[in-house]
Amino acid sequence: MLIKIYEDNPNAKAIAQAVDILKKGGVIIYPTDTVYGIGCDITNHKAIERVCQIRGLNPDKSNLSFICYDLTEISSFTKPFDTTVFRVLKKALPGPFTFIFNASGQVPKLLSSKKKTVGIRVPNNNIVREIVKELGNPIITSSIHDEDEIIEYSTDPELIHEKYKELVDLVIDGGYGDNVASTVIDVTSGDFEVIREGKGDIEDYL
Numbered sequence: 001m002l003i004k005i006y007e008d009n010p011n012a013k014a015i016a017q018a019v020d021i022l023k024k025g026g027v028i029i030y031p032t033d034t035v036y037g038i039g040c041d042i043t044n045h046k047a048i049e050r051v052c053q054i055r056g057l058n059p060d061k062s063n064l065s066f067i068c069y070d071l072t073e074i075s076s077f078t079k080p081f082d083t084t085v086f087r088v089l090k091k092a093l094p095g096p097f098t099f100i101f102n103a104s105g106q107v108p109k110l111l112s113s114k115k116k117t118v119g120i121r122v123p124n125n126n127i128v129r130e131i132v133k134e135l136g137n138p139i140i141t142s143s144i145h146d147e148d149e150i151i152e153y154s155t156d157p158e159l160i161h162e163k164y165k166e167l168v169d170l171v172i173d174g175g176y177g178d179n180v181a182s183t184v185i186d187v188t189s190g191d192f193e194v195i196r197e198g199k200g201d202i203e204d205y206l
Contacts, residue, residue, distance in 0.1 A: 003170065066120060066140050067123060081190070
């Protein structure tokens with residue numbers, strides 16, 4: 001199923017439809033402020049395994065990230081971090097970053113690797129944030145890659161639907177996606193260590 005949702009004013013009915021699919025253990029593809037992502041409710045183990053299967057990932061070895069609605073929600077899943085980190089997060093989020101934190105006991109076991117860390121995003125995209133807000137739980141996020149050697153990520157929602165319609169329960173068309181992923185930053189030590197350069201520049205917020 002492919003549904004169109006406009007980011008400026010997400011249709012409440014369409015958001016509710018996506019949330020209903022997630023509550024039933026479904027897998028969806030959705031837009032973010034960077035690339036299109038595939039995900040499910042973080043509390044549903046079967047759905048997480050399905051996302052890993054579709055993406056060809058090993059659930060025990062993959063560092064899966066998830067999307068939170070805001071900073072308050074983030075703090076439920078992380079060990080306490082200092083005020084310097086908090087101030088930067090407050091300025092940088094919502095935005096094109098994935099922050100790696102020390103995971104709290106709230107993070108489902110499938111999601112925290114043996115390192116006990118967790119990657120969290122708050123994308124600057126109303127569609128996915130509204131879904132997370134209405135669901136009441138974060139959702140898993142893994143990028144949709146493209147087979148094309150030049151373009152790393154799939155950007156056209158109709159082509160994504162064509163490719164994944166038999167594998168997922170819903171594709172949300174939120175317009176063309178970007179083909180630059182988020183910048184990944186490790187804050188587990190209290191510093192901001194860039195692990196992967198992407199769309200966001202953390203220097204702007206330090």
